[in-house]
Amino acid sequence: MKKLTLLFLSIIPFILLATAAGKRSARAKQHPAPQAPATGTAPKPFHIEGETFRLPAGITLTAGSMKGHNAQACSCDAAPQAQRLGDGCLVRLRFRLRNHTAAAVRVTLPAGLVFQNRYDHSNDALLARPVELNIPASATAGFHLDLFGLYQSIPKAGPEGPYRFGPVSGNYDLQALLMTLEGKSLADVHSLAVAQEAIWEVTNGHIPSAGLAGKVAQLP
Numbered sequence: 001m002k003k004l005t006l007l008f009l010s011i012i013p014f015i016l017l018a019t020a021a022g023k024r025s026a027r028a029k030q031h032p033a034p035q036a037p038a039t040g041t042a043p044k045p046f047h048i049e050g051e052t053f054r055l056p057a058g059i060t061l062t063a064g065s066m067k068g069h070n071a072q073a074c075s076c077d078a079a080p081q082a083q084r085l086g087d088g089c090l091v092r093l094r095f096r097l098r099n100h101t102a103a104a105v106r107v108t109l110p111a112g113l114v115f116q117n118r119y120d121h122s123n124d125a126l127l128a129r130p131v132e133l134n135i136p137a138s139a140t141a142g143f144h145l146d147l148f149g150l151y152q153s154i155p156k157a158g159p160e161g162p163y164r165f166g167p168v169s170g171n172y173d174l175q176a177l178l179m180t181l182e183g184k185s186l187a188d189v190h191s192l193a194v195a196q197e198a199i200w201e202v203t204n205g206h207i208p209s210a211g212l213a214g215k216v217a218q219l220p
Contacts, residue, residue, distance in 0.1 A: 050167035090149035091125035116166035
């Protein structure tokens with residue numbers, strides 16, 4: 001059963017990316033987009049408004065440690081010392097936090113936290129539900145986060161570039177959606193796909209349709 005679940009999870013990125021590609025292709029036939037300049041990169045389509053997330057005093061991110069896995073070829077070698085947390089599968093991050101204090105510290109990552117990739121052509125990541133990270137006293141702890149992709153138009157997970165803590169989104173529609181998802185299990189392929197589609201609807205600048213909102217509401 002565990003092997004079957006892992007197989008399904010490995011297939012999700014292909015399903016979501018194929019769906020996104022099909023939708024973009026259909027739209028392109030109806031409204032051909034102008035050719036992009038040969039140089040430069042188009043800006044990311046969804047402006048994230050909110051305060052940048054800050055780690056508590058005494059906790060630092062190990063330099064260069066926050067990197068993405070390619071979700072399509074991700075072995076996600078969850079080492080015994082790395083805690084595996086989060087939901088989603090289009091973007092997977094690993095990073096290390098250092099506790100410089102003499103007491104254990106619990107760090108809460110809030111729902112709506114965005115992890116920003118250095119490059120515009122690579123997808124940013126969204127934390128859908130709060131996550132607590134426990135760092136022992138005077139120690140470094142490693143973490144793996146499974147996250148949702150923020151942009152439907154940028155399918156690449158972005159393992160080639162470093163990530164950083166970004167803002168906690170204050171977008172009303174996105175926060176309303178995340179509040180709905182907070183009570184859902186998101187433990188299977190269908191649930192993850194529905195949640196990702198709803199997130200993309202919001203970051204595409206739309207309110208989820210009645211049909212999609214109904215699918216979200218019906219998630220276990």
